[in-house]
Amino acid sequence: MLQTPYYLIDKTALQRNLEIIDYVRKNSGAKLLLALKCFATWSVFDSMKPYMDGTTSSSLYEVKLGYQKFGGETHAYSVAFADHEIDEVLANSDKIIFNSISQLERFEARAGNKPKGLRLNPGISSSSFDLADPARQFSRLGEGNPERILAIIDRLDGVMIHNNCENADFARFDELLAQVEARYGAILHQLKWVSLGGGISFTKPGYELDKFCQRLRQFAQTYGVQVYLEPGEATVRYTTTLEVSVLDTAFNGKHLAIVDSSTEAHMLDLLIYRETAPIGNETGEHRYQICGKTCLAGDIFGEGNFDAPLQVGDRLSIGDAGGYTMVKKNWFNGVNMPAIAIKEVDGSIRAVREFGYDDYVNSLS
Numbered sequence: 001m002l003q004t005p006y007y008l009i010d011k012t013a014l015q016r017n018l019e020i021i022d023y024v025r026k027n028s029g030a031k032l033l034l035a036l037k038c039f040a041t042w043s044v045f046d047s048m049k050p051y052m053d054g055t056t057s058s059s060l061y062e063v064k065l066g067y068q069k070f071g072g073e074t075h076a077y078s079v080a081f082a083d084h085e086i087d088e089v090l091a092n093s094d095k096i097i098f099n100s101i102s103q104l105e106r107f108e109a110r111a112g113n114k115p116k117g118l119r120l121n122p123g124i125s126s127s128s129f130d131l132a133d134p135a136r137q138f139s140r141l142g143e144g145n146p147e148r149i150l151a152i153i154d155r156l157d158g159v160m161i162h163n164n165c166e167n168a169d170f171a172r173f174d175e176l177l178a179q180v181e182a183r184y185g186a187i188l189h190q191l192k193w194v195s196l197g198g199g200i201s202f203t204k205p206g207y208e209l210d211k212f213c214q215r216l217r218q219f220a221q222t223y224g225v226q227v228y229l230e231p232g233e234a235t236v237r238y239t240t241t242l243e244v245s246v247l248d249t250a251f252n253g254k255h256l257a258i259v260d261s262s263t264e265a266h267m268l269d270l271l272i273y274r275e276t277a278p279i280g281n282e283t284g285e286h287r288y289q290i291c292g293k294t295c296l297a298g299d300i301f302g303e304g305n306f307d308a309p310l311q312v313g314d315r316l317s318i319g320d321a322g323g324y325t326m327v328k329k330n331w332f333n334g335v336n337m338p339a340i341a342i343k344e345v346d347g348s349i350r351a352v353r354e355f356g357y358d359d360y361v362n363s364l365s
């Protein structure tokens with residue numbers, strides 16, 4: 001058995017999401033690019049490639065990873081590119097999307113004939129989290145003024161609009177898109193492509209997939225554009241667990257179990273968005289709070305029910321640990337990083353990356 005902690009990517013579960021992705025691209029005509037900021041575990045890229053059209057990125061390193069390890073179509077985007085990285089960004093991408101008109105003006109000559117896009121910020125969004133709301137007040141994420149965009153439209157091939165965040169409601173997506181069309185229609189008609197970003201939870205059970213596909217197709221036809229989507233979370237939701245072991249138990253008014261991992265180091269989004277992870281089962285009679293092993297008082301994964309009292313050495317699975325986890329893990333408190341393992345469709349499990357003291361030392365100097 002593998003030593004905990006480790007992230008366990010279940011290829012059967014991943015396949016379920018990939019088949020929905022494939023359904024969407026076939027029925028909508030959209031191209032779907034993996035958002036590497038969410039998930040960049042390249043060991044499973046070979047399984048993903050047949051179902052997705054390529055990758056999109058937020059930095060030089062992501063764009064290089066996508067170009068080298070995933071292939072297909074590679075979109076380069078960054079909130080701000082630096083002088084010293086732009087040539088390498090261009091050499092490793094098929095399209096470049098600038099966050100601002102000033103970045104476009106600065107780098108367009110160096111980009112030459114490479115298709116160029118601009119991030120458009122419509123000032124409306126669907127996000128329950130201020131932290132992740134691209135349309136928050138004073139947002140730096142994209143250009144919103146239609147006159148300013150129209151003034152440079154002949155220098156653009158496309159735009160990227162990312163204004164959904166964990167939006168599982170098709171009607172809300174549709175409504176937001178209609179508002180974008182009303183305000184930016186004159187711009188959309190002059191483009192070759194439009195990326196509608198990520199943040200759409202279309203792989204969730206019950207999502208109105210056919211209406212979604214139809215809406216994307218209609219949008220593409222109205223403006224004569226190729227539509228792109230950039231799913232991160234939707235690609236990997238419910239595909240991965242964080243496998244941990246109980247190191248200690250206690251009772252402090254609640255039953256506690258301390259495990260060999262940490263929210264801050266290994267599932268950071270639980271902390272920054274104040275969420276809890278799926279843990280345990282529905283029916284167990286023994287309820288525990290599952291806690292990380294760092295010094296942070298609030299290092300808590302969540303609470304769950306178990307069939308029997310937890311004992312030191314018990315192994316637990318912390319759910320939904322695929323998105324924004326492996327890409328964000330860190331060495332806080334010197335806690336060893338979880339290994340990365342893959343569960344094949346035949347049930348066999350193999351580790352594809354393990355970390356140790358040398359990696360910790362080499363991350364510092």
Ligand SMILES: Cc1ncc(COP(=O)(O)O)c(C=O)c1O
Nearest residue numbers: 035038162198199230231232233
């Ligand atoms: C531009 C862009 N595209 C795609 C995504 C992926 O979003 P999600 O993982 O919610 O699908 C993000 C998230 O930050 C983003 O900023």
Ligand SMILES: NCCCCNCC[C@H](N)C(=O)O
Nearest residue numbers: 129132165198199269273275
């Ligand atoms: N589950 C907690 C909310 C996660 C929000 N995801 C944020 C990333 C996203 N791609 C964004 O910033 O738009």
